Amino acid sequence: MPLSSLVITGANRGIGLETVRRFLEDPDWQVIATCRNPDTASDLQALQARHGARLELHALDVGDAASVAQFADALSGRAVDVLLNNAGVMGAHQSLEEIDFDAWLSEFDVNTLGPMRLALALRPNLALSVAPRIMTISSQMGSMARPRGGSYAYRSSKAAVNKAMQGLSLDLAEAGVCVVVVHPGWVRTDMGGSGADISVEQSAAGIHRLALDLTLADSGRFLTYTGEDHPW
Numbered sequence: 001m002p003l004s005s006l007v008i009t010g011a012n013r014g015i016g017l018e019t020v021r022r023f024l025e026d027p028d029w030q031v032i033a034t035c036r037n038p039d040t041a042s043d044l045q046a047l048q049a050r051h052g053a054r055l056e057l058h059a060l061d062v063g064d065a066a067s068v069a070q071f072a073d074a075l076s077g078r079a080v081d082v083l084l085n086n087a088g089v090m091g092a093h094q095s096l097e098e099i100d101f102d103a104w105l106s107e108f109d110v111n112t113l114g115p116m117r118l119a120l121a122l123r124p125n126l127a128l129s130v131a132p133r134i135m136t137i138s139s140q141m142g143s144m145a146r147p148r149g150g151s152y153a154y155r156s157s158k159a160a161v162n163k164a165m166q167g168l169s170l171d172l173a174e175a176g177v178c179v180v181v182v183h184p185g186w187v188r189t190d191m192g193g194s195g196a197d198i199s200v201e202q203s204a205a206g207i208h209r210l211a212l213d214l215t216l217a218d219s220g221r222f223l224t225y226t227g228e229d230h231p232w
């Protein structure tokens with residue numbers, strides 16, 4: 001049996017790095033890990049030394065269309081079973097007095113357009129899989145069911161990626177691609193902070209389980225890392 005393949009963005013730290021570790025513990029998977037600077041990604045390099053060809057490292061900035069195109073070229077002709085859009089940024093909290101529209105746009109570029117760029121660029125690779133899945137890490141902070149002020153850029157970028165992925169689930173249904181958005185929990189990372197609810201291990205284990213369990217019938221859902229529906 002050929003190995004299943006995972007492409008993951010933002011794999012050098014936080015939830016991304018731990019998710020790479022989790023998939024590598026599963027002998028059925030090959031991991032194509034991407035990050036902005038593989039040369040300085042010492043944790044990924046150490047994993048590669050241990051796992052050899054089961055872990056590939058590629059440079060990828062999801063906010064840069066040329067970088068995405070170059071990555072897609074490098075993967076030409078190879079099947080991708082799971083595209084895990086994990087890379088994300090959360091800028092300052094942004095009260096009404098602090099809103100920085102340029103920073104808002106760059107957050108949107110990474111959190112909203114980034115996953116769409118990857119999904120479109122890797123369509124030919126997903127088409128080579130028997131069970132293609134696109135999982136985009138979103139956030140409860142983008143949910144309309146959780147009314148909150150502040151953090152305008154982050155909240156709206158995640159709400160927008162939810163909507164974009166919902167549309168993609170419909171547009172790719174005929175091609176048999178399952179598309180979901182996932183709230184990974186409030187996780188102790190650089191972004192989540194040390195006071196967050198869960199560890200990276202808990203989040204990554206849930207994401208790995210979800211990737212295995214997803215079927216086309218799940219497409220269009222907003223899920224938690226434990227596999228429950230998250231309110232939109």
Ligand SMILES: NC(=O)c1ccc[n+]([C@@H]2O[C@H](COP(=O)([O-])OP(=O)(O)OC[C@H]3O[C@@H](n4cnc5c(N)ncnc54)[C@H](OP(=O)(O)O)[C@@H]3O)[C@@H](O)[C@H]2O)c1
Pocket residue numbers: 009010011012013014015016035036037060061062063064085086087088089090110137138139140183184185186187188189190191192193196
């Ligand atoms: N932690 C939480 O509680 C929480 C809750 C809900 C949702 N999330 C979401 O979960 C995902 C992972 O978050 P995390 O907590 O692991 O955050 P993190 O520790 O801050 O890591 C963010 C990752 O995204 C990468 N990244 C940022 N901009 C990028 C770009 N333009 N191109 C490629 N990679 C880029 C970072 O790379 P560099 O090292 O190069 O900056 C890093 O690898 C994000 O989408 C986040 O919004 C997190």
